[in-house]
Amino acid sequence: MSLQANNLTFKYFKNTTKPVIENLDFTVEKGTITLLTGKSGSGKSTLGYLLSGLYPESAGFLTSGKICIDGVDITQLTPNQRVPYVTMMFQNPDLQFCMNNLEQELAFCLENIAVPEADIPVLTTEAIDFLKLEPLRTQPFHTLSGGQKQKCALCCILALNSQYIILDEAFANIDPQSTKELIGMLRQMNVTVLAIDHNIDLWEGHYDQLISLDGSAAKVFDLKLDLPHTDETIITATALQVNGIDYPDIEIKKGSINAVVGASGSGKSTFFKTLIKQHPYKGSLRFNQQEVAKTRRKRLFNQCGIVFQNPANQFLALTTYDEVLFSVKRWYKDKNTQWQDAKTMELLRMFKLDTHKKYSPYMLSGGQQRRLAVLSMIAGSQDVLMLDEPTYGQDYENMCAMMQLLKEKAATGLTIIFATHNMQIAQQFSHQLITIGGEKDV
Amino acid sequence: MSNLLERMNPFYKFIAISLVATLLTFIHSYAANFWVFMGCLLIFFLGTRPQTWWRGAKIFIPIIGVGMGIFLTGAIWGDTGAESQFGTLTLASTQTGLNLLWRFFSFSALGLLICLTTDAYDLVKSIQKQTKIPRKFTYGLMSAVNMVPHMTTEYRNARLAFAVRGAKAGPFSLKVIFAMLVNCFRWSEMLAIAMISKGFHE
Numbered sequence: 001m002s003l004q005a006n007n008l009t010f011k012y013f014k015n016t017t018k019p020v021i022e023n024l025d026f027t028v029e030k031g032t033i034t035l036l037t038g039k040s041g042s043g044k045s046t047l048g049y050l051l052s053g054l055y056p057e058s059a060g061f062l063t064s065g066k067i068c069i070d071g072v073d074i075t076q077l078t079p080n081q082r083v084p085y086v087t088m089m090f091q092n093p094d095l096q097f098c099m100n101n102l103e104q105e106l107a108f109c110l111e112n113i114a115v116p117e118a119d120i121p122v123l124t125t126e127a128i129d130f131l132k133l134e135p136l137r138t139q140p141f142h143t144l145s146g147g148q149k150q151k152c153a154l155c156c157i158l159a160l161n162s163q164y165i166i167l168d169e170a171f172a173n174i175d176p177q178s179t180k181e182l183i184g185m186l187r188q189m190n191v192t193v194l195a196i197d198h199n200i201d202l203w204e205g206h207y208d209q210l211i212s213l214d215g216s217a218a219k220v221f222d223l224k225l226d227l228p229h230t231d232e233t234i235i236t237a238t239a240l241q242v243n244g245i246d247y248p249d250i251e252i253k254k255g256s257i258n259a260v261v262g263a264s265g266s267g268k269s270t271f272f273k274t275l276i277k278q279h280p281y282k283g284s285l286r287f288n289q290q291e292v293a294k295t296r297r298k299r300l301f302n303q304c305g306i307v308f309q310n311p312a313n314q315f316l317a318l319t320t321y322d323e324v325l326f327s328v329k330r331w332y333k334d335k336n337t338q339w340q341d342a343k344t345m346e347l348l349r350m351f352k353l354d355t356h357k358k359y360s361p362y363m364l365s366g367g368q369q370r371r372l373a374v375l376s377m378i379a380g381s382q383d384v385l386m387l388d389e390p391t392y393g394q395d396y397e398n399m400c401a402m403m404q405l406l407k408e409k410a411a412t413g414l415t416i417i418f419a420t421h422n423m424q425i426a427q428q429f430s431h432q433l434i435t436i437g438g439e440k441d442v
Numbered sequence: 443m444s445n446l447l448e449r450m451n452p453f454y455k456f457i458a459i460s461l462v463a464t465l466l467t468f469i470h471s472y473a474a475n476f477w478v479f480m481g482c483l484l485i486f487f488l489g490t491r492p493q494t495w496w497r498g499a500k501i502f503i504p505i506i507g508v509g510m511g512i513f514l515t516g517a518i519w520g521d522t523g524a525e526s527q528f529g530t531l532t533l534a535s536t537q538t539g540l541n542l543l544w545r546f547f548s549f550s551a552l553g554l555l556i557c558l559t560t561d562a563y564d565l566v567k568s569i570q571k572q573t574k575i576p577r578k579f580t581y582g583l584m585s586a587v588n589m590v591p592h593m594t595t596e597y598r599n600a601r602l603a604f605a606v607r608g609a610k611a612g613p614f615s616l617k618v619i620f621a622m623l624v625n626c627f628r629w630s631e632m633l634a635i636a637m638i639s640k641g642f643h644e
Contacts, residue, residue: 049635058635083641090639094592095632098585098642104563108581112641142591160640278602301606312628313596314603316621330608362628376607 001030001070003051003086003164003192008065010043010050019063020046026211028164030070033186033193035203038213039395040367044196045091047213048166051194052088053077069164083113088166089157091196091366091393093149093173094310097141102133102152105141109156127159131182146173146309146389147264147421154182158189167195169366172392173309175263175421176202198395199422227410229256229431234383234415235275239283242267242274247283250434252417254383257410259426259433260419266437268419269309272386276300288383305380309388309419311373312362320364320372321357324348327379347375351401367393374402378409385409387418391425403429447489447559453568456556463552466545472537475544482551490559498558505550513543562587581642585633592629596622 005026011019020043028034038044049055053074056062067074069085077085090096099105106124115123128137133155136148144152150173157165165186171179183206186193197203200210235252245267252258260268274281277297285292288303308314317323325344332340348354351371356364361372370393377385385406391399403425406416417434420426426433447455466478486498517531517539556565563584570580600621604611611618 052639054635054639058638079638079643080641087641088639090632090636092632095629096636096639098581098588098633098637100563100588108642109640112643140591141588142595156640276602276606297605301608304606306606308599308603310599312625313599314607316600316604316607316609316617326609327607362624 003028004068005051006066008050009063010046010055010060011063012060014061028192028194030192031190032208033195033206034209034211035200035207036194036196036211036213037198037200040393040398041365042214044213045168045365048088048168048196052086052166053082054088080112083160083162085162086164086166087157087160087162089153089168089170091168092310093146093153096153100140101138102128102155103137105156106159109159113160123159127155130158131155145265145269147175150174151264164192164194167193169196169393171202173264173389173421176423178264198393201424227407230254234288236286237284240285241282242270242279245270245437247271247436252415254415255410255413256431257406257416257429259430260417260436261423261426261433262436268436269388271436272306272388272419275386276304276306303383305377305382305385307373307377307387307390311369314373315361318360319357320353320359320361321348323361323372323376324379327376331380347379350405351375352398367395367398370394371398371402378405384415384417389420390418391420391422445491447485451568452560452565453572455560456565459552459556463549466548470541472541472544475548479544479548479551482548482555486555494558498554501554509543509546512546513539516542585637589626589629593622593626596625
């Protein structure tokens with residue numbers, strides 16, 4: 001009894017010479033947890049889509065190979081016939097709900113697998129109680145944080161009761177403590193899991209098999225921050241309250257690197273947006289000695305850069321090259337075109353995106369999109385750069401390259417504030433750890 | 443106080459209200475429009491709870507404002523008779539104004555009657571059950587409706603992204619709308635895959 005992939009070759013376009021996945025053999029034994037790693041862009045998510053039967057039905061071409069679950073060829077099954085065998089939770093928490101709230105989404109899932117109508121409310125409540133998500137039951141999804149959405153998505157996946165579950169960076173926006181609890185729950189449920197994740201630490205002691213798609217060895221982040229910062233204060237928050245969230249008093253020094261940590265939904269992203277005057281607040285929030293509420297937005301935008309949690313929100317050009325060039329042109333107006341082109345290519349090479357320079361930003365993998373979003377911001381010369389989950393979806397090499405670049409930027413006086421759930425990076429790579437809303441969990 | 447209207451089968455309620463609204467389009471008497479409006483008010487107060495009354499009142503305040511504007515427009519400029527003077531209040535023009543006013547109020551009241559007492563999800567589920575229309579249609583419709591708040595968020599995000607990156611973009615900038623639409627197209631594609639992943643199949 002297992003999930004088996006034999007000699008898989010898959011490409012997105014018929015005439016592409018280099019397939020995304022080539023001659024791959026793969027087995028996941030029933031009742032085990034398999035961890036799948038690999039560099040970003042190496043085809044991990046694509047493999048997940050293939051194994052769950054979503055590809056080639058929805059996109060691409062399976063030019064060779066077969067995927068069997070317990071001896072059944074999944075490509076021959078209809079979506080509702082597939083669900084008892086396998087289902088998948090996606091990388092982007094924004095893109096997986098078709099209903100308005102968790103209760104409705106669960107009813108939709110249960111209806112799909114032909115659960116009698118009378119049983120739906122009972123099973124819905126059971127699924128919600130199992131993950132302790134009662135407070136989110138009827139809250140519209142668009143009002144939830146990334147981590148809360150991921151928990152809701154997991155709740156739906158578990159309610160479907162599939163034998164095999166594929167999790168694509170499923171816990172990237174959830175705080176480590178909750179993640180460990182969720183992984184523990186999965187272990188106890190004896191469900192077969194294929195987890196695509198760069199953060200192996202979270203799965204320590206729980207996985208039975210580790211597979212690297214490109215042969216790269218999994219590493220633990222060991223970059224150290226050996227950088228002094230000035231004593232000049234650039235940001236202060238005193239008795240700050242935004243949308244009912246109370247923040248601790250915060251003091252951020254110029255040229256320092258600051259990690260913002262906290263449970264899902266604790267208000268990390270809200271803090272960033274408040275700093276660029278996107279939310280009204282009570283208390284005091286001062287940037288460069290001036291109250292944010294009294295500072296013009298345009299001035300704040302010139303002094304603060306922000307990389308959103310969902311990088312696709314901030315692309316404004318049609319190609320990867322143009323995306324970076326746009327920022328280079330903004331900040332280096334006085335330089336000639338040749339210089340701007342060379343600078344753009346240098347930045348793209350630094351983040352290994354030069355080979356994708358003609359691609360649309362939307363065609364890049366999740367990890368590549370995030371690197372591009374960081375690049376397009378880091379090309380500037382703001383005073384402060386805020387990054388919301390910059391390491392999410394990044395392999396070790398790219399994560400180090402990104403943090404190294406941030407370090408170099410901090411050495412030039414740039415103040416960096418990043419939100420993360422990766423405690424190792426937060427502790428090792430920051431001058432200050434800012435913990436927001438310690439108790440909030442759902 | 444009863445919540446009879448809220449408990450009523452959403453599909454039958456929708457059909458009944460749609461039927462009245464359709465019939466009303468062929469009747470031009472302001473008295474008929476007035477009585478439909480009064481009927482709606484009576485049903486609303488008898489069939490809903492006080493919490494819903496307040497919601498209704500809040501929505502109806504701007505409707506009254508617009509209604510007065512429509513009345514004045516009709517009353518001042520609504521007489522097209524040969525002897526009338528443009529911009530003068532006459533009996534005929536006042537009648538036109540009243541006609542327009544009660545027509546506007548009655549249609550608004552009919553609309554609110556269903557909006558305030560019916561959950562969109564329940565309505566679509568009820569339509570699916572009573573009419574046996576394909577799930578593909580009802581759930582497609584529901585996911586499209588649920589995308590609307592996401593689209594407004596996408597629009598705000600796209601505008602913010604442009605502003606943060608120093609790109610000039612007016613309130614109706616095509617660049618911003620394009621970025622929002624690209625995200626929404628991608629969104630709808632991913633949504634379809636997510637639905638299939640959860641076993642959605644016709």
